[in-house]
Amino acid sequence: MIQKKICMIGDFSVGKTSLVARFVRQSFSDKYLTTVGVKIDTKLVKSTDGHDVKLILWDIAGNDTLTTAATSYLRGSAGFLLIIDGTRLPTWESALNLREAVTKQLGEKPFIMLLNKADLTEQWEIDQELIDEKVQEGWILLKTSAKTGLNVEEAFSELATQMLKV
Amino acid sequence: MAKIPLSIAKYIRSMWMAETIMTYLHIDEQDNLIAWGGYPQHYGLDNLATGKSAIEQINFLEGLLNLPHTQVLQFMRVKEGRCAHVHIIPLDKGAWVLMFDATAEHERQQVMQQQLNELSIFSYRQSQLLQDLETAREQLVEEKNQLEQVSELKSKFISTLSHELRTPLTSIVGYTKLLDEAEQADARQANYLVSVKNNANHLLSLIDNVLDQATLEAGQVVLNPNSCELKQILSDLKSLFFHTAQDKGLVFEINIPVTTPVRVIIDELAFRQVLINLITNAIKFTEKGFVRVTINWQDERLEFAVVDSGSGMSQEAMQKIFTAFHRESTAKTLPGAGLGLAISHHLVKLMEGELTVESEIGKGSVFNGFIQAPIAHSMNLKDEQNKRSQLGATILVADDSIDIRHLMEIYLKEGGYTVSSANNGDEAIFLAQQLKPDLILMDMQMPVTNGYEAVKQLRRDNFTAPIIALSGSTLTADKNYALEVGCDHYLLKPVFSKELLETIKPFLNNA
Ligand SMILES: Nc1nc2c(ncn2[C@@H]2O[C@H](COP(=O)(O)OP(=O)(O)OP(=O)(O)O)[C@@H](O)[C@H]2O)c(=O)[nH]1
Ligand SMILES: [Mg+2]
Numbered sequence: 001m002i003q004k005k006i007c008m009i010g011d012f013s014v015g016k017t018s019l020v021a022r023f024v025r026q027s028f029s030d031k032y033l034t035t036v037g038v039k040i041d042t043k044l045v046k047s048t049d050g051h052d053v054k055l056i057l058w059d060i061a062g063n064d065t066l067t068t069a070a071t072s073y074l075r076g077s078a079g080f081l082l083i084i085d086g087t088r089l090p091t092w093e094s095a096l097n098l099r100e101a102v103t104k105q106l107g108e109k110p111f112i113m114l115l116n117k118a119d120l121t122e123q124w125e126i127d128q129e130l131i132d133e134k135v136q137e138g139w140i141l142l143k144t145s146a147k148t149g150l151n152v153e154e155a156f157s158e159l160a161t162q163m164l165k166v
Numbered sequence: 167m168a169k170i171p172l173s174i175a176k177y178i179r180s181m182w183m184a185e186t187i188m189t190y191l192h193i194d195e196q197d198n199l200i201a202w203g204g205y206p207q208h209y210g211l212d213n214l215a216t217g218k219s220a221i222e223q224i225n226f227l228e229g230l231l232n233l234p235h236t237q238v239l240q241f242m243r244v245k246e247g248r249c250a251h252v253h254i255i256p257l258d259k260g261a262w263v264l265m266f267d268a269t270a271e272h273e274r275q276q277v278m279q280q281q282l283n284e285l286s287i288f289s290y291r292q293s294q295l296l297q298d299l300e301t302a303r304e305q306l307v308e309e310k311n312q313l314e315q316v317s318e319l320k321s322k323f324i325s326t327l328s329h330e331l332r333t334p335l336t337s338i339v340g341y342t343k344l345l346d347e348a349e350q351a352d353a354r355q356a357n358y359l360v361s362v363k364n365n366a367n368h369l370l371s372l373i374d375n376v377l378d379q380a381t382l383e384a385g386q387v388v389l390n391p392n393s394c395e396l397k398q399i400l401s402d403l404k405s406l407f408f409h410t411a412q413d414k415g416l417v418f419e420i421n422i423p424v425t426t427p428v429r430v431i432i433d434e435l436a437f438r439q440v441l442i443n444l445i446t447n448a449i450k451f452t453e454k455g456f457v458r459v460t461i462n463w464q465d466e467r468l469e470f471a472v473v474d475s476g477s478g479m480s481q482e483a484m485q486k487i488f489t490a491f492h493r494e495s496t497a498k499t500l501p502g503a504g505l506g507l508a509i510s511h512h513l514v515k516l517m518e519g520e521l522t523v524e525s526e527i528g529k530g531s532v533f534n535g536f537i538q539a540p541i542a543h544s545m546n547l548k549d550e551q552n553k554r555s556q557l558g559a560t561i562l563v564a565d566d567s568i569d570i571r572h573l574m575e576i577y578l579k580e581g582g583y584t585v586s587s588a589n590n591g592d593e594a595i596f597l598a599q600q601l602k603p604d605l606i607l608m609d610m611q612m613p614v615t616n617g618y619e620a621v622k623q624l625r626r627d628n629f630t631a632p633i634i635a636l637s638g639s640t641l642t643a644d645k646n647y648a649l650e651v652g653c654d655h656y657l658l659k660p661v662f663s664k665e666l667l668e669t670i671k672p673f674l675n676n677a
Contacts, residue, residue, distance in 0.1 A: 003221065005228045012283045034283050036276045037241020037249065037268075040226045056228045061279070069240055076229015088290060 004163050005056040005076050009102060010083035011094035012062030015116040018146035019083065020059045023156055028147050035061045038073045048161045055160060064094035066101035074102060079110040079163045081155060086115045086143070087123040092130065110162035114155055118143040187267035189250075193220045195259040197231050209265055210245030224263075230254055231261055241272050324376055331373050332638050336660035337569040339366045343662070344576060370660065375505045378439070381640045382512045388642050389516055393542035394434040396426060396468075400461065403438070407445050407457075416449065417456040426463045429542035436513045437468075437537065440521075443506035444472040444533050451531070452476030467519075468539035475530045484523055559674050560601060563587045564594035564620065565609035565636065570659075574607060574636075577663040591615025595623050603631060605673055607657075610637040610648055618651050625652035632673040636661065 008016035017035050021027050024043045041057040060073050074080075082099055084091040095113065103109070113134065115126060131141055140158065144151040170178075182188070189204035189211070199220040206214055214223060221227045226244065230237055237254040244250060249272040253264040342363045346356075381387050400420050411418035441459065448457040455475025462469040479487065488511035514521040519537035561583045563574045568589070575585045586601055588594040592615045598606060606624075610617035621633055635648040638659045645656045657669055 003225075003228050013287055032280075032284070034276065034280045036272055036279050037243060038239070039243040042225050056225045058226075062283075072237055072239055075233065075237065078229070088287075090290070 001052055001054055002164070003054045003056060004078040004160065005058060006159060006163070007058045007060055007074055007077045007080040007102075008083060009060065009080050009095075009098050009111075010062055011064050011085070011088075011091040011098075014062060014083045014085040014088075014091050015144075015146045016062060016081075016083055017059050019081070019114070019116065019144065019152055019155070020057050022146045022149055022152045024057070026149075028149075030147075035059060037061060037069070043156070045157050045160050047164050048157065049164070051164060053160045053164065055156065064090075064097065066098055066105070071105055074105050077106055077109060078166070079159050080106075081159060082111050082113045083116050084113070084126070086117050086126050087120050089125040092126060110159060110166060112155055112159050112162070113139055113141045114144045114151075115141060116144045116146060118150055119145040119147050187265075189265040191220065191224070191263040193227075193231060193261045193263065195232075197221055197227075199223060200260070204265075206265075208267070209248055209250055226252070227254075227263070232256075241268055241275070243272075321379075321381075324379075332370075332377075332659055335366065335370050335373065337567070337573060339363075339370055339660060340573040340662070341569075342366055344573075375509060377640060378509050379505045379512075382509060387513075387516060389433040389436060391431050391433045393429050393431050395429055396461070396463075397422065397428065399434065399438060399441075400459075403441055403445065403459070406442070407449065410449055411457060414449065414452070415454065416452055417458075418449075419456065420459040420461070422461045423463075426461065427541045430463065430468060430539040431542045432468065432537060432539045433517060436517060440510040440513050440535070440537075441470065441472070443510040447506055448472050448474040448476065448531070448533075455530070463539065466538060466540045467536050469534075469536040471535070472533045473530065478525045478527045478529045478531055480527055484525055487523060488521070558582070558584065559604040560584045560586065561670070562594065562597055562601060562603040562606045564589070564591065564606065564612065564617070566590055566612040567609075570609070570636075574661075574666070577661075577666050578607075580663060581667040591617060591620030591623075594620050595627075598624055598629055599627070605631055605670055606633045607636055607670075608633055608653070610635050610639070610644070618647060621648070621652045632670075634670060634673070 008020060010016055012034060013032060017033070017039070018028060020039075020041055021029070024041050038061065039059045041059065043055050043057065045053050045055055047053055058073055058077070060070050061067075063070065066074075080102060082095050084095045099111070099113075102111075115131070118124075134141055140162075142151045142155050142158070144155055146152065183204055187205050187208050189206045189209060190202065191199060191206070191214075192201040194200050197220050199214060199216050199218060201216060202214050206212075211224060221231065226239075226242065231254070233254070234256060236256070237252075239252040239254075242250050242252050247269070249267070249269045250265040251268045253266075255262045255264070342359065346359055346363060378387075400422055404418075404420050407418055445457065445459065452474045453476065457472070457474045457476075460471045460473070487507050489508060511521050514535050514537055517537035519535055521533065521535040523531060523533050525531035561578055563571055563578070563585060564587070565571045565574065566589050571587045571589065575587060578585045586597055586603065588597050590612050594606065594608060595615070597603075608617045608621060612620075615623075617635060617637075621635075624633065632654040633652065634655045634657055635645075635653040636657050636659060637644060637648065639645070640658060648656050654673060655669060657666070
């Protein structure tokens with residue numbers, strides 16, 4: 001069977017662990033328990049063209065820059081999810097920096113940007129203009145919610161598809 | 167150093183492996199698991215099978231084998247509640263994977279990191295809130311500015327409207343007074359006349375109040391402090407209110423200690439207005455009992471109190487009473503625009519004083535205030551003036567309103583002056599040159615050539631006699647402009663006989 005390693009990249013508290021929990025265990029908790037180091041999970045998905053793919057999910061401790069520890073976790077990744085917290089604009093900036101650092105490490109790899117916490121519309125801080133600009137550059141962006149499950153399955157299987165294309 | 171026997175070395179190794187819960191995996195170059203040792207179950211690696219793919223059995227190895235250098239992966243959580251430091255060491259075309267327990271260390275780090283992150287999110291939210299507050303504040307300031315502009319426009323509008331009303335009223339009040347003085351009317355006509363007079367006076371004072379409030383709000387009032395006789399002011403007030411109080415069956419008293427200085431320097435008009443407003447108010451809200459005014463002077467301060475036994479007011483009403491256009495609810499049926507107290511409060515402040523109120527429903531009210539009032543060194547100005555004679559002086563009256571012209575003529579002739587009149591600026595210039603009057607009374611708002619232009623022209627032509635401006639405008643700017651172009655004094659309409667004569671007298675004496 002095909003196995004692919006993917007990393008969850010983003011600033012702290014953007015919802016990386018929650019997205020994995022929603023995807024792997026269909027669960028969500030409002031309580032924040034920060035990740036130290038890395039946590040490994042696996043899940044089988046079907047790519048859009050019908051292949052079974054075993055995803056090895058590396059849920060990495062969040063940070064606004066790429067730490068040395070994170071650099072070593074990255075090795076061997078076939079792709080990554082770049083996650084921001086839509087209610088905190090600075091996490092968008094962190095994501096852009098992280099994307100650059102990751103690409104330097106891994107070379108160009110498929111990734112999808114997730115604008116998480118889409119359920120918190122009242123506190124939303126990301127202008128559509130910012131999003132449009134990235135779409136123009138060819139990025140794939142999805143509004144997700146680990147809380148409601150919005151676009152979570154889609155995000156992972158879309159990434160799987162992208163990785164299989166390579 | 168003594169050599170450690172093999173048995174001891176083995177013993178130490180097993181102790182150490184147990185302590186660190188060490189696990190090792192040996193993997194060949196085809197990525198198959200060749201051997202393992204230690205405690206793999208501790209890390210969730212159950213049922214390891216040698217000779218089979220290591221990557222399929224040990225998920226985290228995906229992508230990490232066959233790398234040229236040693237990989238160190240710290241704090242890897244491989245199983246719920248278990249954490250390891252993982253070392254992947256390439257050796258002999260294969261690799262060795264070593265795992266050491268880091269669960270306790272991970273827990274300590276986790277607590278610290280949690281606090282740091284939570285603090286950081288908290289301070290971000292806090293700064294967002296502050297920013298929101300700042301935005302809200304800016305919006306409020308903007309709205310306040312807009313409201314102030316509207317309020318200023320309103321004041322200007324009211325001021326203009328009041329001027330328009332004042333001019334015809336001046337005629338009405340003046341002629342009524344003259345009719346009254348003529349005493350030709352029979353009893354019935356005399357009654358009608360009293361009624362006309364009272365109502366016209368009331369209307370005039372209403373307009374004055376509105377105008378005063380508008381001017382005060384526009385910040386255009388300038389005080390004019392002068393030496394004045396306190397006792398005279400108070401006795402005027404006493405006769406002014408005596409009848410009204412008596413009609414309501416109220417005791418009306420004004421108390422002034424003997425030690426009070428005879429003359430003090432205050433803005434007499436403003437001070438009168440404050441007391442008139444306070445007393446009017448007190449009488450209005452008192453159905454029985456008394457209204458008492460007390461005056462006291464000390465340390466260059468004139469203190470005054472107006473006490474009544476009237477209906478009093480609530481705590482809430484007291485807080486609003488000095489606000490313009492506010493009226494106590496019980497007063498709905500009583501006349502007035504609710505401006506008197508606001509104006510008084512404002513005027514007292516301008517006179518560097520304070521006006522406060524104490525009251526309770528059903529127990530009457532006490533208005534306490536003070537203003538700055540330095541002692542004036544007494545001089546007998548009146549006698550001095552009277553000694554000199556100015557009888558027979560010629561005065562030129564320029565005003566486009568025939569009614570006002572006539573009224574001024576009557577007042578001036580009563581004062582013993584010779585009067586000529588002009589009905590616009592050009593005519594005034596012409597007559598001034600022909601007649602060489604001793605003084606000109608010049609209306610500022612006239613058609614053709616207005617008063618300002620006429621005065622300018624006259625001063626250019628070396629006309630040196632005093633010119634007194636007559637105007638309906640309370641705006642300081644208008645007054646200043648009149649003085650700037652060459653007027654010697656500025657009289658505000660409506661002008662009555664006494665004020666007019668007293669104003670022009672010193673100018674003719676000096677001449
Ligand atoms: N409302 C809402 N809350 C979310 C969502 N995703 C995550 N959260 C909350 O956000 C907080 C952080 O979530 P985590 O999943 O721990 O974030 P993380 O990116 O793993 O954080 P680190 O491990 O510190 O890097 C938690 O309190 C979650 O409950 C979401 O989609 N909607
Ligand atoms: Mg996490």
